[in-house]
Amino acid sequence: MISDTAEPLSLALPKGRLMEDVGKFFKQKGLDFSFDNRKLVSYDKSGNLKIFLVKNSDLPTYVNHGIAGLGICGSDVLYESGYKFFNLMTFDFGGTSMCIAGMKGAKRTANERKLSVATKFTKFTSDYFHKQGIPVEIVKLNGSVELAPVLGLTPYIVDLVETGNTLKANNLEILEKLEDIKVHLVVNPAYYKLHYKSIKRIVSILKAKT
Amino acid sequence: MTEKLNRFLQVPMGTETIYIEDAYRHRLANEELGKLFTSWGYLPVETPVFDFFDIYQEFIPVEKDIYRLIDREGDLLMLRSDITLFLAKQMGLSLKETDLPVRVCYSGTILRHQNREDISKNEFFQTGVELIGKKGHNADLEILMLLSSTFRTLEIKPALHIGSRELLNASVPDIGNSGKREIERLISYRDFDELGRRLRGITDSKRADTIKELFQFTGSAEELRNYTESIKPALNPKEISAIDKLLLIMEDLAKLNLGGDFVLDLSEVGNQPYYTGIVFQGYLDGVDSAVVSGGRYDNLLGEFGFTTPSVGFSLLLRKIENQLGKKFSLPAFDKAEGENFIDSLQKAEKLRKKGRIVIL
Numbered sequence: 001m002i003s004d005t006a007e008p009l010s011l012a013l014p015k016g017r018l019m020e021d022v023g024k025f026f027k028q029k030g031l032d033f034s035f036d037n038r039k040l041v042s043y044d045k046s047g048n049l050k051i052f053l054v055k056n057s058d059l060p061t062y063v064n065h066g067i068a069g070l071g072i073c074g075s076d077v078l079y080e081s082g083y084k085f086f087n088l089m090t091f092d093f094g095g096t097s098m099c100i101a102g103m104k105g106a107k108r109t110a111n112e113r114k115l116s117v118a119t120k121f122t123k124f125t126s127d128y129f130h131k132q133g134i135p136v137e138i139v140k141l142n143g144s145v146e147l148a149p150v151l152g153l154t155p156y157i158v159d160l161v162e163t164g165n166t167l168k169a170n171n172l173e174i175l176e177k178l179e180d181i182k183v184h185l186v187v188n189p190a191y192y193k194l195h196y197k198s199i200k201r202i203v204s205i206l207k208a209k210t
Numbered sequence: 211m212t213e214k215l216n217r218f219l220q221v222p223m224g225t226e227t228i229y230i231e232d233a234y235r236h237r238l239a240n241e242e243l244g245k246l247f248t249s250w251g252y253l254p255v256e257t258p259v260f261d262f263f264d265i266y267q268e269f270i271p272v273e274k275d276i277y278r279l280i281d282r283e284g285d286l287l288m289l290r291s292d293i294t295l296f297l298a299k300q301m302g303l304s305l306k307e308t309d310l311p312v313r314v315c316y317s318g319t320i321l322r323h324q325n326r327e328d329i330s331k332n333e334f335f336q337t338g339v340e341l342i343g344k345k346g347h348n349a350d351l352e353i354l355m356l357l358s359s360t361f362r363t364l365e366i367k368p369a370l371h372i373g374s375r376e377l378l379n380a381s382v383p384d385i386g387n388s389g390k391r392e393i394e395r396l397i398s399y400r401d402f403d404e405l406g407r408r409l410r411g412i413t414d415s416k417r418a419d420t421i422k423e424l425f426q427f428t429g430s431a432e433e434l435r436n437y438t439e440s441i442k443p444a445l446n447p448k449e450i451s452a453i454d455k456l457l458l459i460m461e462d463l464a465k466l467n468l469g470g471d472f473v474l475d476l477s478e479v480g481n482q483p484y485y486t487g488i489v490f491q492g493y494l495d496g497v498d499s500a501v502v503s504g505g506r507y508d509n510l511l512g513e514f515g516f517t518t519p520s521v522g523f524s525l526l527l528r529k530i531e532n533q534l535g536k537k538f539s540l541p542a543f544d545k546a547e548g549e550n551f552i553d554s555l556q557k558a559e560k561l562r563k564k565g566r567i568v569i570l
Contacts, residue, residue: 066498086400148542189501192400193475193493196428 009198011049012022012068014056014077018183021093022072028210031202048202060085069191070199076160076181080123085186088203094183098124099174103149106156108175118148119158128158128178146170223324226334226528235531235538236335239364240317242538243337243525246363247315250356252339255314257296263288265514265567266295267486275323289321293336294510294524301342302514310343310518317527338504338524340510347455350488350506351462353521357502358468360525361492365535368492368501370471371428373455373478375485375505379449381421385412387483397425397479420444427476431460434474459488484510487521494530501529544568 013022026033026044033044033051040053052068060081063071071085076098078085098121103106108115113136121123124136129136139147143159150170157172160181167173185206192199221227228236249523262279265285270276270291277289290296305312317337324333339356341349354372361368364465375465382393389412396405402422407420427437438445438453445453456474463469472490480489487506494501504523511518531538544566548554551570558568 022221066496084399143480188498189399190493190498193371193473193500194495 008048008050009070009195010052010068011070011072012052012054012059012062012075013072014057016051016056018056018072018094019124021091025093025206027089029205029208031205035201041206047174048198049203055175058148063186063188066188066191068160068188069195070185070187070202072183072185074183075179076121076124078184078186080121082123084189086189086192087184088187091183091185096160096162096181097177098179098181099177100156100158101146101149101161101172101174102156102168104171104173106149106173106175108156115156116154117156117158118145118154120145121158124179125158136178146172170182218398225305226332227363231529234540235534236527237540239527239531239534240337241385242363243360243527244317246359247339247356250313250339250359252315252341252356254315255297255300255301255316257290257293257316257318259319260287260289261296261299262286265299269295269482269510269513270307271481277321277323287529290318291320291322292524293318293320293338294340294522295338298510298520299514301340302511302516305342305511305516305518311349312342312370313339314342315339332528333526335527336524337527338522340520340522343518344521345508346456347462347519349519352461354472354488354490354505355468356457356465356491357504357523358471360502361471362531365537366494366530366533367471368494368530369442369473370490370492370502372459372488372490373476373480374452374487375480375489376455377449377452378479379474379486380427380446380452381424382409385411391423391483392482394479397477398481400477401533402426411455416444424449425479427474429474431457431469431474434460438480438493468538475549478507482507492522496533496534497529501526501563517555541567546570 001156002200022058031044031046031049033042033049035053036044042051043049044051052062054062056073056077057080057127059071059073060078060083062068064083070082074094106191114137115129116137117125118139118141119144122140125138126136139148139154145159146166148154148157149172156175160179161167161174164174185203187199212466227346260279266288276291279287279289281287297314297316315338317335319334320336322333325390339353341353357370378394378397382390393408396408406418406422409421427434434453435457438450442450460469460472460474463472478489478491481503484507487507488506489505490503491500492502502525504517506521508519511520546554546558546561546568548557554570559570561568
């Protein structure tokens, strides 16, 4: 049987805001790792994990193709990818909210025929409002989404809100929180089946109280 | 011309082009499997490439993945997306009680939508077997042994995970089709926290915890025996019977020295509602999803007019071809060099008789 060999498990981590929290958490559990200057591949101290650094939004693609068996990623990015993985655990850190926001004082009115929204999260936005029976017109942006209402591209945006400071600074406010976004450890289903013993060991280390 | 060339470079989603070495390997693998299946008495059947959509609608997991077309009479047709289904209808129509049991094998192209960005799916070609009209342990065992031989023939070693749809049916009370599908999805995606929450809505919390724990089990026969022994008072008789059947199969596989090929995995509950008994899937390193699926489906043929039990598996051949053993690689060619063309032709013939591949 080729499963559960001594090979380290492969784990993709997202570059950016989550990395620091993930690093701290793994250190607490004795799975320290660090990346040499500009390197994108590393191993944890115990040699149980081979870790890749990838762009946040590309992470589900690597896990889907089984290049990285495991991945740590926010539910926003996972949903947007459309891929289905096993969720092994949900972390306490890195949580945020998906919100709809507009200019201060703006109110969604009942006779609004359709909603015009600028967002990076097009799949989430269309699915969310369609489920409620609200037609939605979406403008896809890749960043600085807050500009859309300010410049008059669309009256509303759907985006992740952590502190709300960027919204405030641009004279915007949250109209409604749409969903809690959590950070998850996910695994490619076929990879899990092949390496379930090693994966269970890693998950129990990560879940152990320190 | 550039515009035309651009058009040539595109292929419709869900289709592919196979180049020479790949095509050689594909054909050889298919031939070798054909020979193996025949040697077990499984004879080939062919199914139509398209059929009426409405007949299969309830068995199609994702309707959007199906290619549909309209015929001259205005009927909605579908292109073959799963040979097992098309075969069930054909067998339902043509079989008679006196023919049973029947052993059949098939191999052919299937068409499913595949995202352009998602090159990993490779669900283009299905090869499989079915043992129709035979119930029980020995038939299940025959199919599992044939599955094992199939991978030995291909010189690859996947992890084969066996579970039981019968166990799921025994554990989950009758909550209607869509409720059951949701439970099945939560178990196969190992989303046990959500499963626990759902189960508490339909049964008491103690029972919900038992079911939630039970379907997480993955391990050896020995481990399953010890585990079920420890929770026996919490299990119902039908659950115990389904687990005993699995253990009996593992016992016989061990006697045949095939125990190491299989893992008991109760989260395998079958990805189709028509499964009724054992279910299994096979996984390979470097392949994104299961390469083979199968199990017992005693009610499927009945949906098409002829009720008889059936067990089988189907393999997505294109998914595994880049991992096939050495014997499937394109062999080296010899070049016949003679004094003149006639001489070369004669030399080539001699070499070919020795089994060599010779070009002129």
